Amino acid sequence: MNSQVTAHRPQGCAKVSARSLSVHYGEKHALQAVDLDIRAGEVTALIGPSGCGKSTFLRCINRMNDMVEGAKVSGSLTLDGSDIYDRALDVVQLRARVGMVFQKPNPFPKSIYDNIAYGPRIHGLARDQNELDEIVMTSLERAGLLAEVKDRLTESGTSLSGGQQQRLCIARAIAVGPEVILMDEPCSALDPIATAKVEELIDDLRENYTIVIVTHSMQQAARVSQRTAFFHLGKLIEVSDTEQIFTNPQQPLTQGYITGRFG
Amino acid sequence: MTETTQMARLGAVRPTAEIVAARLKRRHNAERRFRAVGLGAVLLALGFLGILLFTIVGNGITAFVQTYVRIDVTFDSALLGIEGDTGPDALAAANYQAIIKQSLYRTFPEAKTRAEQRQLGAMVSSGADIDLRKMLTADPSLLGQTRSLWLLADDDIDMAVKGHIPRQQGIAGNRLSDNELRWLSELESRGAVETRFNTLLWSSGDSREPELAGLWGAVVGSIFSLVITLLVSFPLGVATSVYLEEFAPKNRWTDLIEVNINNLAAVPSVVFGLLGLAVFLNILGMPRSAPLVGGLVLALICLPTIIIAARAAMKAVPPSIREAAAGLGASKLQVVTDHVLPLSMPGILTGTILGMAHALGETAPLLMIGMVAFIVDIPATPLDPAAVLPVQVYLWADSPERAFVERTSAAIMVLLLFLALMNLSAILLRKKFERRW
Numbered sequence: 001m002n003s004q005v006t007a008h009r010p011q012g013c014a015k016v017s018a019r020s021l022s023v024h025y026g027e028k029h030a031l032q033a034v035d036l037d038i039r040a041g042e043v044t045a046l047i048g049p050s051g052c053g054k055s056t057f058l059r060c061i062n063r064m065n066d067m068v069e070g071a072k073v074s075g076s077l078t079l080d081g082s083d084i085y086d087r088a089l090d091v092v093q094l095r096a097r098v099g100m101v102f103q104k105p106n107p108f109p110k111s112i113y114d115n116i117a118y119g120p121r122i123h124g125l126a127r128d129q130n131e132l133d134e135i136v137m138t139s140l141e142r143a144g145l146l147a148e149v150k151d152r153l154t155e156s157g158t159s160l161s162g163g164q165q166q167r168l169c170i171a172r173a174i175a176v177g178p179e180v181i182l183m184d185e186p187c188s189a190l191d192p193i194a195t196a197k198v199e200e201l202i203d204d205l206r207e208n209y210t211i212v213i214v215t216h217s218m219q220q221a222a223r224v225s226q227r228t229a230f231f232h233l234g235k236l237i238e239v240s241d242t243e244q245i246f247t248n249p250q251q252p253l254t255q256g257y258i259t260g261r262f263g
Numbered sequence: 264m265t266e267t268t269q270m271a272r273l274g275a276v277r278p279t280a281e282i283v284a285a286r287l288k289r290r291h292n293a294e295r296r297f298r299a300v301g302l303g304a305v306l307l308a309l310g311f312l313g314i315l316l317f318t319i320v321g322n323g324i325t326a327f328v329q330t331y332v333r334i335d336v337t338f339d340s341a342l343l344g345i346e347g348d349t350g351p352d353a354l355a356a357a358n359y360q361a362i363i364k365q366s367l368y369r370t371f372p373e374a375k376t377r378a379e380q381r382q383l384g385a386m387v388s389s390g391a392d393i394d395l396r397k398m399l400t401a402d403p404s405l406l407g408q409t410r411s412l413w414l415l416a417d418d419d420i421d422m423a424v425k426g427h428i429p430r431q432q433g434i435a436g437n438r439l440s441d442n443e444l445r446w447l448s449e450l451e452s453r454g455a456v457e458t459r460f461n462t463l464l465w466s467s468g469d470s471r472e473p474e475l476a477g478l479w480g481a482v483v484g485s486i487f488s489l490v491i492t493l494l495v496s497f498p499l500g501v502a503t504s505v506y507l508e509e510f511a512p513k514n515r516w517t518d519l520i521e522v523n524i525n526n527l528a529a530v531p532s533v534v535f536g537l538l539g540l541a542v543f544l545n546i547l548g549m550p551r552s553a554p555l556v557g558g559l560v561l562a563l564i565c566l567p568t569i570i571i572a573a574r575a576a577m578k579a580v581p582p583s584i585r586e587a588a589a590g591l592g593a594s595k596l597q598v599v600t601d602h603v604l605p606l607s608m609p610g611i612l613t614g615t616i617l618g619m620a621h622a623l624g625e626t627a628p629l630l631m632i633g634m635v636a637f638i639v640d641i642p643a644t645p646l647d648p649a650a651v652l653p654v655q656v657y658l659w660a661d662s663p664e665r666a667f668v669e670r671t672s673a674a675i676m677v678l679l680l681f682l683a684l685m686n687l688s689a690i691l692l693r694k695k696f697e698r699r700w
Contacts, residue, residue: 064586067586067589069513092592092594094592095589095592096591096592099591102586102590104583106581106583106586108584108587108588109606118588118591118593122591122592122594122597122601169587172587176591
């Protein structure tokens with residue numbers, strides 16, 4: 001699987017790299033000249049008040065913004081040095097390398113098995129049924145869901161609880177064997193216990209995948225990430241090690257946000 | 264600060280609870296009135312539906328039985344004109360009318376004059392000989408023998424027996440002469456008049472003789488037309504909606520197309536008939552009165568309905584499902600075929616069947632392409648001339664014979680039954696494909 005490649009990469013080198021990346025939604029300048037490196041094998045948290053551009057940045061990395069009418073991207077964004085917005089690059093191939101987990105759990109109204117098998121099927125990752133079974137089982141195992149669902153693989157994915165659904169979505173993303181996993185506020189629709197499980201899972205996944213997570217909860221950013229980037233009104237204000245951001249922020253805006261003066 | 268003082272001032276004049284309580288009664292009354300008006304509307308609609316069904320069933324129920332009279336028939340080879348030759352060709356060409364007439368004269372010997380004999384002969388349907396031919400062809404040994412047989416009665420006799428026309432001379436609406444009335448009474452007193460289930464209605468095509476006219480030709484024509492309609496409009500409609508909803512750029516042109524599709528749904532159907540006449544018949548030279556052309560015209564009428572329903576169903580698929588699939592690297596086409604179409608299928612099917620039900624009841628556009636013709640034969644292929652159910656209703660309603668009145672209602676009942684079946688299948692399909700997320 002592709003993920004093994006990432007595992008052998010030295011930690012700290014830039015997996016995704018943005019240089020003066022700007023996004024316009026029609027008239028609105030949603031992201032303004034952002035320079036940011038996402039390091040491999042780390043969890044990078046993107047924090048900031050609503051509408052600050054953190055989700056916009058996230059959705060640039062797998063070109064989900066392509067689906068939005070009137071979205072225009074300028075500047076450069078690279079994955080392993082190759083341009084994500086290169087015209088020659090197939091977005092299907094990009095999304096196989098960059099998986100995504102959404103804010104609201106969105107399993108397909110199909111069986112648990114088919115939910116996970118869908119990605120491998122459309123990319124032709126399994127040569128036969130046995131291989132497909134193995135991918136499904138490994139993905140469920142990595143997402144920490146196998147024990148809970150192994151007897152009910154034929155049941156609908158929508159019959160699971162909210163937390164299980166979100167872990168199913170993570171398993172579904174893993175099954176394609178991505179190098180980077182993007183998470184857009186993955187816990188905002190979950191209760192605290194389910195949140196704790198997903199956070200634990202994110203920590204486990206860090207070994208094999210580069211993870212970028214958008215979160216509204218500063219505690220969550222502090223718990224799961226190694227690096228944190230603070231966005232405000234479409235600009236990247238500050239990025240550094242998580243510990244430093246929360247204990248010794250360099251910018252007054254960052255300090256104001258993390259101490260709860262606004263946000 | 265200002266807010267709290269305002270609140271305090273309001274509270275000082277009259278507490279909120281008191282104001283709300285004072286208005287409560289008026290609110291409840293308004294609610295009750297609204298509910299009563301709604302219930303009244305439903306009851307009124309049900310009442311009209313009841314009247315409609317009662318009239319149609321009351322008028323048409325008797326068409327499902329048909330009057331037969333019992334006559335002793337002698338298979339006289341001299342009268343049949345087949346002396347010596349009993350080959351199948353001769354039997355088929357024999358004069359069965361003659362032996363029916365002869366048998367009637369023998370039953371009522373008092374009919375002496377030509378006028379009386381003509382009246383007597385007219386009591387049995389001119390189609391009764393078909394049964395006799397079938398009998399004799401199946402069993403030539405009947406030749407020369409006498410059998411007591413039930414023969415199909417003429418439509419006026421049938422109407423008199425069913426009580427639809429008065430059986431008394433001098434009363435308006437009576438179509439039988441004194442003689443005929445007397446003979447009918449005599450046959451009844453002998454127990455030689457009977458009503459039986461009307462099999463001809465379900466097996467024969469149209470006829471000038473009401474007692475011989477059947478619906479089967481129209482039913483087959485309707486089925487052929489609807490199959491063509493489905494085969495053309497479903498794929499075309501779904502493909503159009505997929506393109507417009509998922510692939511087409513949102514610009515002035517697609518807006519224009521959308522407005523036009525919505526307008527087409529409201530265009531009078533006869534206009535589609537004229538289009539069919541101009542394009543399918545005059546330019547493409549397709550056969551007149553054929554279910555193929557009827558089906559194509561009906562497909563044009565169905566298309567806007569199907570497209571609108573399919574687009575609405577696709578719009579209702581949650582964007583989160585599209586995002587999930589796209590996020591996994593599914594191409595646009597895969598998102599559509601793997602997720603959007605399966606999830607919107609119940610809505611698409613419902614729209615399609617409702618469109619088809621609409622098409623089933625269309626008359627006007629079919630008149631334009633010649634499907635109003637009088638066609639006796641049952642169509643064997645969609646290229647043969649045929650009638651359809653609503654056109655049959657129209658044709659029978661236009662016929663002067665009293666017996667066609669009940670047949671018109673019977674045809675309407677069959678049409679309504681088809682509609683009910685189609686709507687039922689729409690409900691069942693929707694139930695079957697429905698999924699929750």
